[in-house]
Amino acid sequence: MRREKSQPNPRPLVTSAAERIGAIVEAAERAAESVIDDAEAQARTYLEESRAEADREAAERRSTQAGLIASLLAEAEALREQAGQMVESLRRAEDELAGKRRSGDAPEPRPEPARASHLAAVADPDETRGGSLAGARLLATQMAVSGSSREEIEQRLKSGFEIDDPAAILDAILGPED
Amino acid sequence: MSLAETQTLEQRYLMRTYKRAPVDFVRGEGARLWDADGKEYLDFLAGISVCSIGHCHPAVLAAVREQAGELMHVSNLFYTEPMARLAQRLADSSLGGRVFFANSGTEANECAIKIARKHAHGRGVSEPEIVSFEGDFHGRTYGSLSATPCLAGNPALGPMLPGFRSVPHNDAAALREAVGEGTAAVLIEPIQGEAGIRPTTDEALLAARQACDESGALLILDEIQTGIGRTGSLWAYQQTPVRPDVITSAKALGGGMPIGACIAGPAAADVLEPGDHGSTFAGGPVATAAALAVLDVVDDPALLRGVRERGEELRRGLAALEGVREVRGRGLMVGVGLEDGIDAATVGADLLERGLVVNVPGPDTLRLLPPLVVDDSQIERAVGLIGESLLVFSAA
Numbered sequence: 001m002r003r004e005k006s007q008p009n010p011r012p013l014v015t016s017a018a019e020r021i022g023a024i025v026e027a028a029e030r031a032a033e034s035v036i037d038d039a040e041a042q043a044r045t046y047l048e049e050s051r052a053e054a055d056r057e058a059a060e061r062r063s064t065q066a067g068l069i070a071s072l073l074a075e076a077e078a079l080r081e082q083a084g085q086m087v088e089s090l091r092r093a094e095d096e097l098a099g100k101r102r103s104g105d106a107p108e109p110r111p112e113p114a115r116a117s118h119l120a121a122v123a124d125p126d127e128t129r130g131g132s133l134a135g136a137r138l139l140a141t142q143m144a145v146s147g148s149s150r151e152e153i154e155q156r157l158k159s160g161f162e163i164d165d166p167a168a169i170l171d172a173i174l175g176p177e178d
Numbered sequence: 179m180s181l182a183e184t185q186t187l188e189q190r191y192l193m194r195t196y197k198r199a200p201v202d203f204v205r206g207e208g209a210r211l212w213d214a215d216g217k218e219y220l221d222f223l224a225g226i227s228v229c230s231i232g233h234c235h236p237a238v239l240a241a242v243r244e245q246a247g248e249l250m251h252v253s254n255l256f257y258t259e260p261m262a263r264l265a266q267r268l269a270d271s272s273l274g275g276r277v278f279f280a281n282s283g284t285e286a287n288e289c290a291i292k293i294a295r296k297h298a299h300g301r302g303v304s305e306p307e308i309v310s311f312e313g314d315f316h317g318r319t320y321g322s323l324s325a326t327p328c329l330a331g332n333p334a335l336g337p338m339l340p341g342f343r344s345v346p347h348n349d350a351a352a353l354r355e356a357v358g359e360g361t362a363a364v365l366i367e368p369i370q371g372e373a374g375i376r377p378t379t380d381e382a383l384l385a386a387r388q389a390c391d392e393s394g395a396l397l398i399l400d401e402i403q404t405g406i407g408r409t410g411s412l413w414a415y416q417q418t419p420v421r422p423d424v425i426t427s428a429k430a431l432g433g434g435m436p437i438g439a440c441i442a443g444p445a446a447a448d449v450l451e452p453g454d455h456g457s458t459f460a461g462g463p464v465a466t467a468a469a470l471a472v473l474d475v476v477d478d479p480a481l482l483r484g485v486r487e488r489g490e491e492l493r494r495g496l497a498a499l500e501g502v503r504e505v506r507g508r509g510l511m512v513g514v515g516l517e518d519g520i521d522a523a524t525v526g527a528d529l530l531e532r533g534l535v536v537n538v539p540g541p542d543t544l545r546l547l548p549p550l551v552v553d554d555s556q557i558e559r560a561v562g563l564i565g566e567s568l569l570v571f572s573a574a
Contacts, residue, residue, distance in 0.1 A: 135384050135419030136419060138419050138421060139380070139417070139418060142421070143411070143416060146411035146412060146413070146417070146482070147411065147482055147483065148410075148411065148417070148486075152486065156417065160380045161419075
């Protein structure tokens, strides 16, 4: 008896529960759609930002690499020139010794320590007093890479290296003037 | 708290290592400072070239605040992104190679000294020696101190570390003579800062480079004061005819946060190995985030061009003043040599009274290191104030 009295009308209960479940399902679907929309929007934003970041980093890398390459080229050029000067100095020394040996007043040749002749021409105080050409080129390259203008580099070469006409160096590094 | 009360505390509780000017600064913005009484100053010292992009730059503030709210410290036992990104940026902008982070300039030089000694041992040198110029300032920890001739001679602090010697500044011949097979490194400043802004000549730099090449030693340039745009290029060596093997940086790098860096090019990048060197705090997320923000501002061709142009303007204005004997420097790193009979300390104190902050590194020299963001009107005002002061003391 008590149980029968406590049971509500089954049809309205089913209808009410079905409506609530329907509403819950609908709300859940809306929420899910919203989550999916948000996730897609975030993914799109992330993708766009990642692409922009990758583009920016690639541009920075290219710029840095261009600078480093320019600098390395200048160093390579300087080394090539110094090596040429060293070879020339050694040839002259060899010729002089050969001449002295022929005249009989020179001792037997003794191998020089490697460091004694390294960069000999550039290390000559007379030459470095006004700065070496290799140094001037490296200076110009480094200034160019670090953003100095042609006029600033020209002025620095003239004042620091006493190079009256640095056009050749500037043209080699910056390209010919328009 | 009044200035007098602060001074009382300082005198009671701080070690007496500094002679401070009687000002209690409480706020800064750009090139301006305010003291506790609200008086405004034009800052032509920038915390000794530390606040190079001006006091409380919004980019640095934002970076520090954001990073401090996320993570402040975990030690070098773990990876942190700002440190790695800063290392990449420093290496790519200079010598390539690798970076060791420190907390200050002197620590950055300690790292460089270790690299030099280990590099020399690798060449079979048993007692490696480091050669510097007289007048160089490399720091106050014992390795850097031993490479700082003007301080290393203090017998009360002796003995200094062995293996250091110095030659007269810009004496290329003496430098060549001093460098030999036993030399680990030539450690010099491209422009001597503490000595009163004295540029190292192209000839001396070339001699150093050549002597190092011949002996196998490393050329280390101390860019602690000259670097991070101070001379109008990101690094001062970029306006010289040499490319060093190692550079050291600090001061402006952190925009006010303490950080130092030793950047080694390919010849020296792999010398140090695990266990050779370390630091608890160095390379921490907050300091490196600040440094990245600083580089975002400074590594800008327009800003660096402005540094060169305003430096030229400043030097030209100063050179025209009565009482000025010579003006030295590059970019916004300027030394003013005063005529005989004018006491630089007196002028410096007078300028502070007039609202201009400068430094006096010697009895006849003023040192000017304004923020790199200083504008034309501030340069004009500073030159005007110095001119007014010198008129008084030239006549005295």
